[in-house]
Amino acid sequence: MSMVQEIKTNVGGLSEALLSRYSGPCPRYTSYPTADRFSALDGVRPWAALQDIRSLSLYVHIPFCRSLCYFCACNKVITQQYGLASSYLDHLLQEAQWYRDKVARVPVTQLHLGGGTPTFLNDADLRRLMEGLGEVFELNPGDGVEYSIEADPRTLEPETLDTLRELGFNRLSLGIQDFDAEVQRSINRICSADQVGALTAAARERGFASISYDLIYGLPQQNLDTLQRTLDRVLALQPDRIALYHYAHLPHRFKAQRLIDTDLIPPAAEKIAMQLAAVEHLVRAGYAFLGMDHFARSGDELAIAADTGRLQRNFQGYTLMPADALVGLGASAISYSRSGFWQNLHRLKEYARAIGERGYAACRGWLLSEEDRLRQRVISELMCRLRLDKGEVERCMGTPFAEYFHEELERLQPMFDDGLIYQNDKAIVVTEQGRWFVRNVASAFDSYLHNQPTQAQYSRVL
Ligand code: SF4
Incomplete structure (x- = not known):
């Protein structure tokens, strides 16, 4: 029996039969109905219910990155021209203003900056963003709220961590993917474990309450051994939370993935073995498996919430702080209220034009029955x-x-x-x-x- 077969048979007690019946494609349910069901708004205004809420989540999409990671499926723009980000921010703050008379002044209990690479913004623009948001929304940084940001450890400067803490961010999410040099080369994302370790230590010193790492399995050149080594290095740095995503190779949908050598992608059986082995490894190391792709160190609020049945789920994954509504700002961002969902235009140019012409960029959505x-x-x-x-x-x-x-x-x-x-x-x-x-x-x-x-x-x- 090969190592892969042995793991498939033994870890989690999963048989070949179960895997062949249930391991195929299925929605992830970050929303119901799933976003692919959204349709033209046609006069529908699901944001009307934003007047009738007691707490709010904010999501801000910053789509810029300095270089292209070949596995990427995000809505992003690769550029070296900072001017693009500056004018995007102008539009984004204009969009925030559009919500001024539409949202009740209630505390923002959750704020998430995602991308792209939110730390593409320089410190001055990070301040400008938060000040602009503060003019419209009730930002209340502190221990009782989750203000998080996704950062690229290859370009994040420790000084920016100071700025982020000053602005109220208390959670940091670092995109790692894999520490193996060959894997990193094949996805065009080179970043050493030392660099990540130094940033993690710097973030802890500055009082970030939670540090999360994003990892991916199923990447080209990965195998059980390389993944095991990456996990060992990750565990040595003790992140509070880990997201371990599956790499879905869909080159007809995501152009960047055409740069990946398909021959180097591990076969399906090995990918399953990697996931099972990784879950076992992390659970043995004391992480709670929250479900789907998420893990939290025992003692972390999310692990406790999972134990006590208080875990919730939204577009950013698992959370313990659900708000009554979510306002998503920026290209492709999704919002929801009790009435339904609405999603912004995807492409930057179209997003900017819509904001310039009518102040908002929602183009499709769903009214909930x-x-x-x-x-x-x-x-x-x-x-x-x-x-x-x-x-x-x-x-x-x-x-x-x-x-x-x-x-x-x-x-x-x-x-x-x-x-x-x-x-x-x-x-x-x-x-x-x-x-x-x-x-x-x-x-x-x-x-x-x-x-x-x-x-x-x-x-x-x-
Ligand atoms: S993975 Fe992240 S940093 Fe890389 S191109 Fe995609 S959004 Fe940008």
């Missing part, structure tokens, strides 16, 4: 708490669970038979083995997936 909201709650319960209380659904719908969800229970039957879930009078519960396939369990309640097929390509479960 009562039925959507129920399914949204059901999917969130399964993804975050790994159980679904039947009583709550019954109270909500006034119909017995088995009657209301009889089609869904039929879809779930193979998963009951395979031991991924079980049920009693009160709840449906995801088993230890079922955690690997929680997306499949959730997808049984996705009525659009089953009734309105799309061309969308979802990532693989394993």
Whole structure:
């Protein structure tokens, strides 16, 4: 038996049969309905409900990067011209102003700067951004809120960490991907573990409450051994949280990926083995597996929240601080309120033109029905708490669970038979083995997936 076969057979008790039945493409459910379902707004105004909230999340998309990573699937612009970022920021702050009379003045409990590379912005523009946001939104930096930023360790200067702390950021997310030199060369992203170690130490000294690393498995030149070595180096630096994503090679959708030598990508069986081995490695090292791709060091707030059933999920992944609404600013950013979702134009030029002409850039979205909201709650319960209380659904719908969800229970039957879930009078519960396939369990309640097929390509479960 090869090492890969042995791991596939033994880690997590996953059999070939389970993997072949459930490891295929499936939505990740950062939203329900999934974003590929959004359509033209046609006069719909889901932001009207922003007046009726008690807390707010903000997401800011900064799409600029200095060089191209070949695996990248983000909405980004590779440039050396800083002027582009400056004028983008002008538009973004103009967009923020558009929300001035549309959002209730409530505390921003979560702020996330994502990209691209948010630290592409120089310190003066980071200040300008936060001051501009502060004119419209109730920013309240402090221990009780999560203000996070994604940073590229190759270009982040320790002085910028001072600026970020001063501006209220208390969480830092560093894009690592892999420490192996060959892997780094094949994805055009060279960054030493020493550099990351120094930045991690500098961020800790400055009081960042949580430091998170992003890693990827399934990259060209990776194998079980290289991944093991990367994980050992990562563990030596003790990040508070780790996100371990799967590399999905979709060169027809993401142009950058055409630069990747397909012959160097590990075969599917080895990718599965890598994920299983990595999860086992991290769990043995004391990290809680939150589900999907996320891990938190034991004692971290997220690990505690997972234990106590308080974990939530939004577009940025797992969180314990859900707000009543999210305003996403910048090209391609998604927002939501109780009424629904709205997403901005993707391309920079179109985004800038829309902001110049009408002050906002939303172009597509979704108005939530009562039925959507129920399914949204059901999917969130399964993804975050790994159980679904039947009583709550019954109270909500006034119909017995088995009657209301009889089609869904039929879809779930193979998963009951395979031991991924079980049920009693009160709840449906995801088993230890079922955690690997929680997306499949959730997808049984996705009525659009089953009734309105799309061309969308979802990532693989394993
Ligand atoms: S991976 Fe990050 S830094 Fe690299 S090109 Fe994509 S957004 Fe930019």
